[in-house]
Amino acid sequence: MNYRHLTPSMSLLLAFEAAARHESYTRAAAELSLTQSAVSRQVQALEQQLGLTLFRREGRQVQLTDVGRLYQGELSEALGRIRSATLQALAYQSGVGTLRLATLPTFGSKWLLPRLHAFYGAHPGMLVHIHSRIEAINFDTSEIDAAIGVASHDLPGLICHRLHAEELVVILPPDAAGDAQGWSPARVSGEMLLNVANNPHAWGEWFSHHGLAHRSMRLGPSFELTSHLIQAVRAGIGIGLVPRILVEEELAKGELFSPGLAIASQRSYYLIYPPRNEALPSLRAFRSWLLEQI
Known part of the structure; x- marks a missing residue:
């Protein structure tokens, strides 16, 4: 086998990788500052060199074939290593x-x-x-x-460094502090309970921890950002269950009130990156x- 056929030029590989990632010659062309026809020609040249059909073409639409998707996965990782090596060299040379x-x-x-x-x-x-x-x-x-x-x-497949175990704490508006001793788990369970979308089971874990029936939950609005939920609690919309690490300042300043009732979450914060x-x-x-x- 001619090994030159196994090492296509970088221009062909970059055109294919961008087109595969977007499944669009138009978006790949915009990313690479090329014309759509130039991307199409480079992908076709790569297919001819490899003897593979990497895309199915339906009118103006392109879709990866199974072998194209396999090639994209391997190629993306290889290009990532090349970019990483280049960044390392540049950083070493410049000290920045x-x-x-x-x-x-x-x-x-x-x-x-x-x-x-x-x-x-x-x-x-x-x-x-x-x-x-x-x-x-x-x-x-x-x-x-x-x-x-x-x-x-x-x-x-990733290197993971565990940073901080997540502890979930109940938060209420600051005026709730006037009845600090009255906030039992049963009382909390009767209030409107606000949620964060990426942790939909948090209140379920809290109810189980305190031996409360899940059917009594009054689930309220869900928020994409924890910061928005915190603002909703301060505005008196409902009660939140959030990581303590994210509300320490508000609790210290009296901008929020917590009756305690914290639980250890099953999640932790991690620093993650590819090897x-x-x-x-x-x-x-x-x-x-x-x-x-x-």
Whole structure:
């Protein structure tokens, strides 16, 4: 076998990877600053070189074949390693590193950002670009280097550093503090209970912990962001069950009231990233700093 056929040019691979990720020649062309016809020609050239059909074409639409999807998965990982190696070399040469970090929005604003000045003080010249993400990160199709998220266990295929066990605490409006002793689990169970979309079972765990019947739950509105739920509690819309780490400031200032009644969640906060990024100088510096904070 001619090994040159097994190593297509980078231009062909980049065109295919972008087209496969978007399943669109138009969006791939916009990303690569090429014309749609140029992307189409490069994908066709790659198919001819490999002797494979990577896309099915239906009118103006393209869809990956099974072999195309398999090739995309392997290729995305390989290109990610190449980009990581390039970033490492550039960071080593310049002495400056950049980290693209995804984090849960409320954790980022309430916990990470107030402390990040200490990281910059210890590592002048390094930059951490913060990307707010609620959904799980696909490191093969995004340009994110690492992420901070919540999970109940280590995630397969990723390096995971457990940062903080999640403790869920009941929060009420500040005027509820006037009857601090009266907030029993039974009383809480009769109130409107607000939810965060990415942890829909939190109140169920809380009810089970306190031996309360789930059928008595009065579930109220659900919020995508924990910060929005916190504001809803302050406005008197209902009662929240949130990670203590996200409301410590409000509780200390009396802007929220908690009668206690906390439970240990099954989830923890993690720093996660693919193995190929482990040696990134910026990630190594940030990881060491972050673990020291915890």
